Amino acid sequence: MVIYGADEVSALVVSAGSTTLCAGYAGEDAPKVVIPTHYTHNQEKTFFGDNGPDVYRDGYQVDNTMKDSLVDDFDKFTELLEHTFTHCLRVNTEDHPLLFTEPAWNTQKHREKIAEIAFDKFNVPGFYIANDSVLSAFAAGKSTALIIDIGAESTSVTPIVDGFVLRKGVVRNNIGGTQITNNYLNSLDPTQRSNLNTNLIPHQLIESKTTVEPGKNPQFTTRSDINPSESWMNWSKSKILKDWRESTSAISENGWDHGALMQRPIKSYEFPNGFADNYQLCRFVANEILINPIPFNPLPHTPNTFEPASINCSYPKPLPELIKESIQAAETDSRHHLLSNIIIVGGVSATPGLSERIQNELYAVLSNTRVKVHSPANTVERKFASWLGGSMLGSLGTFHQLWISQDEWREFGNPIVSMRCK
Amino acid sequence: MASDIEFDVESLKTSQIPTNLLAMMAENAPSVVAARNPNVYAGKGKQARKWKWESFTNPARSDGLQLRHWKRLDEFDEPYPYARFNTTSEPYSYSEDEYDRMLQDVTWSRDETDYLVKLIHEFDVRWPVIWDRYEWRSGRTLEDLKARYFDICRKLIQSRISSDESSTNQLLQAYQFDKEREMMRKQYVNSLFARTPQQITEEEELYIEAKRIEQDERKWRCERDELVRTVSMSRNEKRKASGGADIATSTLAPMSTSNEEQPHKRTAKSAAYDAQHYITRPSSHLPLKSSSNIPPFSRATKLAQKITPQRIRECLQSMGLSDKLQYPTAANVAKYEGVKEATAQLQEIRRAHERVANELRLAKGISVSADERATASTPVARAASEHPTPTSTPKPTTPAPENSMGLSTDSSDPNESNDLNKRRKL
Numbered sequence: 001m002v003i004y005g006a007d008e009v010s011a012l013v014v015s016a017g018s019t020t021l022c023a024g025y026a027g028e029d030a031p032k033v034v035i036p037t038h039y040t041h042n043q044e045k046t047f048f049g050d051n052g053p054d055v056y057r058d059g060y061q062v063d064n065t066m067k068d069s070l071v072d073d074f075d076k077f078t079e080l081l082e083h084t085f086t087h088c089l090r091v092n093t094e095d096h097p098l099l100f101t102e103p104a105w106n107t108q109k110h111r112e113k114i115a116e117i118a119f120d121k122f123n124v125p126g127f128y129i130a131n132d133s134v135l136s137a138f139a140a141g142k143s144t145a146l147i148i149d150i151g152a153e154s155t156s157v158t159p160i161v162d163g164f165v166l167r168k169g170v171v172r173n174n175i176g177g178t179q180i181t182n183n184y185l186n187s188l189d190p191t192q193r194s195n196l197n198t199n200l201i202p203h204q205l206i207e208s209k210t211t212v213e214p215g216k217n218p219q220f221t222t223r224s225d226i227n228p229s230e231s232w233m234n235w236s237k238s239k240i241l242k243d244w245r246e247s248t249s250a251i252s253e254n255g256w257d258h259g260a261l262m263q264r265p266i267k268s269y270e271f272p273n274g275f276a277d278n279y280q281l282c283r284f285v286a287n288e289i290l291i292n293p294i295p296f297n298p299l300p301h302t303p304n305t306f307e308p309a310s311i312n313c314s315y316p317k318p319l320p321e322l323i324k325e326s327i328q329a330a331e332t333d334s335r336h337h338l339l340s341n342i343i344i345v346g347g348v349s350a351t352p353g354l355s356e357r358i359q360n361e362l363y364a365v366l367s368n369t370r371v372k373v374h375s376p377a378n379t380v381e382r383k384f385a386s387w388l389g390g391s392m393l394g395s396l397g398t399f400h401q402l403w404i405s406q407d408e409w410r411e412f413g414n415p416i417v418s419m420r421c422k
Numbered sequence: 423m424a425s426d427i428e429f430d431v432e433s434l435k436t437s438q439i440p441t442n443l444l445a446m447m448a449e450n451a452p453s454v455v456a457a458r459n460p461n462v463y464a465g466k467g468k469q470a471r472k473w474k475w476e477s478f479t480n481p482a483r484s485d486g487l488q489l490r491h492w493k494r495l496d497e498f499d500e501p502y503p504y505a506r507f508n509t510t511s512e513p514y515s516y517s518e519d520e521y522d523r524m525l526q527d528v529t530w531s532r533d534e535t536d537y538l539v540k541l542i543h544e545f546d547v548r549w550p551v552i553w554d555r556y557e558w559r560s561g562r563t564l565e566d567l568k569a570r571y572f573d574i575c576r577k578l579i580q581s582r583i584s585s586d587e588s589s590t591n592q593l594l595q596a597y598q599f600d601k602e603r604e605m606m607r608k609q610y611v612n613s614l615f616a617r618t619p620q621q622i623t624e625e626e627e628l629y630i631e632a633k634r635i636e637q638d639e640r641k642w643r644c645e646r647d648e649l650v651r652t653v654s655m656s657r658n659e660k661r662k663a664s665g666g667a668d669i670a671t672s673t674l675a676p677m678s679t680s681n682e683e684q685p686h687k688r689t690a691k692s693a694a695y696d697a698q699h700y701i702t703r704p705s706s707h708l709p710l711k712s713s714s715n716i717p718p719f720s721r722a723t724k725l726a727q728k729i730t731p732q733r734i735r736e737c738l739q740s741m742g743l744s745d746k747l748q749y750p751t752a753a754n755v756a757k758y759e760g761v762k763e764a765t766a767q768l769q770e771i772r773r774a775h776e777r778v779a780n781e782l783r784l785a786k787g788i789s790v791s792a793d794e795r796a797t798a799s800t801p802v803a804r805a806a807s808e809h810p811t812p813t814s815t816p817k818p819t820t821p822a823p824e825n826s827m828g829l830s831t832d833s834s835d836p837n838e839s840n841d842l843n844k845r846r847k848l
C-alpha cells in the first residue's frame with residue numbers, strides 16, 4: 001500500500017468558485033456534489049442546491065454566497081455547507097477532516113473565517129486550506145506549472161513551483177464565462193439580439209408549447225398565475241444564456257480569420273419556448289474577449305464585500321500579456337519549466353479550440369519554441385481540476401501530518417492557518 | 423496476496439503475453455489464445471481477510487491527532503508508515519554565540535539574516551519560492567540571498583568540529599557560491615529570454631549560414647589535402663629513399679648482431695648455407711610488402727585512385743616487361759617491387775594530372791566565355807578568372823619511372839628503415 005502513497009482517511013474535499021460548489025470524498029475521481037453557490041430565499045426560508053434557485057417559488061429572491069471567487073456572505077455560505085454535508089453527502093462532519101480550496105487572492109480574514117466555521121460549526125477533526133491552482137497542477141501530475149484558470153468571473157494566471165504559489169507572479173483579470181456571455185449577446189446583430197431577448201423565457205414560466213420549424217415564430221403560452229422576482233428572472237435567464245453559449249460558441253484556433261470562420265458550420269440552438277435560431281460568426285466573436293478584452297469594453301470589476309481580494313484584478317489586458325507578465329515575475333531559472341508546463345483549467349477551458357489558440361498566441365508573443373500548453377483531455381478533469389487535486393492530496397499518506405487539528409486550533413487560534421497552509 | 427488466491431499459472435502466462443509478442447517468439451504459436459478464466463474461486467474455502475476501520479496516530483505530528491483508516495487485522499501494529507517521509511533538507515541554523523563571533527556582515531542586519539534563515543527552513547531551501555516570499559527589503563536579488571546563506575553555511579562548517587577532514591572539505595565545496603558568475607549567467611539567460619522574434623529568426627539564419635560556410639570550408643580543405651598528397655608523394659619518396667640509405671648504413675652493425683629480429687633461431691651453419699645459395703628468409707613478423715600486397719591502411723588511402731595490380735601489370739606489359747622474374751632472388755624481387763611501385767605512382771600522377779588539367783580547362787573555358795561576354799561578366803566568372811581555384815595550381819613535373827626505379831619504396835610504410843635493413847642483409 002505504501003508504494004502508491006495513498007492512505008484514505010475519508011477526508012472531505014470542498015471547492016467553491018464564483019458559481020459552482022463541488023464537494024466529495026478525497027480519493028474519488030469526481031465530486032459527488034456539484035451545486036450552484038446561489039441560493040433562493042424570502043424573509044423566513046432559504047433553499048440551496050438542486051432544490052434552490054432552479055425551483056420557482058413565489059416571491060423568492062436569488063442571491064449568491066460568493067463574489068470574486070471569495071466567500072461574500074458567510075452566514076449563507078455556512079448554510080450552504082450545511083446543506084451540502086447533511087443533505088447531499090449525508091455525513092457527520094465530526095468524523096471527517098475537511099480540505100478546502102482557495103484562490104491565490106484569498107485574504108487572511110477569509111481563510112481564518114472558513115477555518116473558524118469548520119472547527120466551531122462543523123467540529124471537523126482536521127482542516128486544511130489549499131490553493132486551487134496548486135491542486136490543479138497536482139491533478140495534472142505536476143508540481144511546477146503555470147496554471148491558467150478561466151472560471152465564471154475571472155481569468156487568473158498562477159505560477160506554481162515545487163507545489164508553492166509564486167505570489168508575485170499571480171495576475172488576473174475579470175474576464176470569465178459571464179463576460180463571454182455578455183459579449184456574445186453584444187456581438188449579435190440587432191434583429192437577432194432582439195429576437196433572442198423576447199424569447200428568453202425560463203421554462204418554469206411556460207405553460208405549453210408546440211414545436212415549430214427553425215426560424216418560424218414559436219408557438220407557446222406562458223403561465224399567467226406567477227409573478228417572479230427580478231433576481232430570480234435574472235438568474236434563470238443567465239442560466240439559459242450560459243447553456244446557449246456553452247453549446248454554440250467556440251474560438252478560432254489561429255487568430256481571427258473572417259474568411260475561414262465563415263466556412264465553419266452554423267450552430268443552431270432551441271430556447272425553452274421553442275424558438276430556434278442559427279449562429280455563425282458571432283459564436284466565434286464571443287470568445288475573443290478572452291484573448292484580448294480591450295476592444296470589447298468589458299464590464300467593470302465588482303469587489304468582494306466581506307474583504308476585497310488580496311490581489312487585484314488588472315485592468316483587462318490581453319491574455320498573452322498576462323501570461324508574459326506572470327512569467328517575468330517568476331525567478332529566472334523557473335521560467336523555462338513554467339513555460340513548458342502551461343495548464344488550462346476552469347469551466348471555460350472546455351471551449352472548443354481554446355488551448356490551441358492560447359498555444360498559438362503564446363508562440364507569437366514569446367517566440368519561445370519550448371512553450372507547451374497542456375489541457376486535460378476530458379471535461380470533468382478541466383472543470384473540476386482543483387477539486388480533483390484536492391481529492392488526491394487529501395488521500396495521500398504523507399499529507400496527514402499537515403492537517404490542522406482541533407487541538408492545534410484551540411491552542412494557537414487563527415494564526416495557525418497561515419502558519420500551516422502556505 | 424499470492425498465497426490466498428491460487429491462479430492457474432499456465433493460462434495466466436499465455437494470456438498475459440501480448441499476441442504479437444508471442445508471434446515473434448514462437449512461429450507455431452496460435453494467433454489467438456483462448457483465455458481461460460483464472461480460477462479465482464480456488465481459495466473459496468478460506469475466509470476473506472479482515473479489515474478494520476481503525477484510528478491511528480501519526481508520529482510525524484506533535485499533537486497526537488487521531489484519524490481513522492482501514493487497517494488489515496493480520497498486520498502487526500507498526501508506527502504509521504508514512505511518518506518516515508517526514509524529512510527535510512536540514513538547512514543550517516546558528517546559535518546566538520556563533521552569529522556574534524563570525525557571521526556578522528555590514529550589509530545584513532541580524533534581524534534580516536534571521537528572517538532569511540527562517541524562510542529557508544520554512545520552504546526547505548526552495549530558492550524560487552523563498553525569493554518570491556521574501557519581503558524584507560525590496561532590491562535584494564536571489565543571488566544576494568544565496569550568497570549570504572552559503573557564506574553562513576561555509577563559516578559554520580569551518581567552525582564546527584568535524585572528525586573527518588575530507589568530508590568537511592567536500593561540504594565546503596558543495597556550499598561554494600560564485601555570486602558574480604551566477605549573476606552573469608542570469609543576465610545571459612534573461613537576454614536570451616528577451617529576444618524579439620526578429621532577432622531569433624536573424625540568429626537562426628546566421629547560424630545556418632555559418633554552418634554552411636564551415637561545411638564548404640571542410641570540403642574545400644579535404645579536396646586540397648588530397649591533391650597535395652598525390653602531388654607530393656613522389657618527391658617525398660625520393661627524399662626519404664636517399665635519407666633511408668644513410669639510416670640503413672648507420673644501423674647496419676647493430677641490426678646484424680641482434681637476434682631478436684629473427685623469429686626462428688638460425689644456426690650459424692644454416693646462415694652460411696643461405697648466404698651461399700642466395701636464400702633470404704623473410705622474418706615472419708614483418709608484413710610482406712609488395713604492390714600486390716598492400717597493407718590495409720595504405721589500401722584505404724589509395725582506395726580513391728584504384729590502381730589495381732591488374733592495371734600495373736598491364737602497364738608493365740605495355741612497356742615490354744613481363745610480370746614474372748626469371749631469377750627471383752631477394753634483390754631482384756625487391757627491385758621488381760620498386761618498379762611496380764613506381765608504375766603505380768606514375769599511374770596515379772597521370773590521373774591526377776588529367777583531372778587537374780580538366781579542371782583548368784573548364785575554368786579557363788568559363789573565363790574565356792566570360793571574357794567573350796566582356797560587357798556583362800558575372801561575379802562568379804570573375805572570381806573564377808581572377809582567383810584561380812586551388813585545384814588549378816601548377817602541376818608537378820612527372821618523374822620518369824626509371825628515375826625512381828630501385829630506390830623508391832612504399833612511402834606509406836612506417837617500417838621503411840626495417841625494410842631497407844632487410845635488404846641490406848642480403
Ligand SMILES: Nc1ncnc2c1ncn2[C@@H]1O[C@H](COP(=O)(O)OP(=O)(O)OP(=O)(O)O)[C@@H](O)[C@H]1O
Binds near residue numbers: 016
Ligand atoms: N462546456 C463548456 N463550455 C464552455 N464554458 C463552460 C463549459 N462548461 C462550463 N463552462 C463555463 O465555466 C464557468 C464555470 O467555471 P468554473 O466552475 O471553473 O467557475 P468557478 O470556479 O465557479 O468561478 P471562478 O473560478 O471565477 O471563481 C461558467 O461560466 C460556465 O459557463
Ligand SMILES: [Mg+2]
Binds near residue numbers: 016149
Ligand atoms: Mg474557479
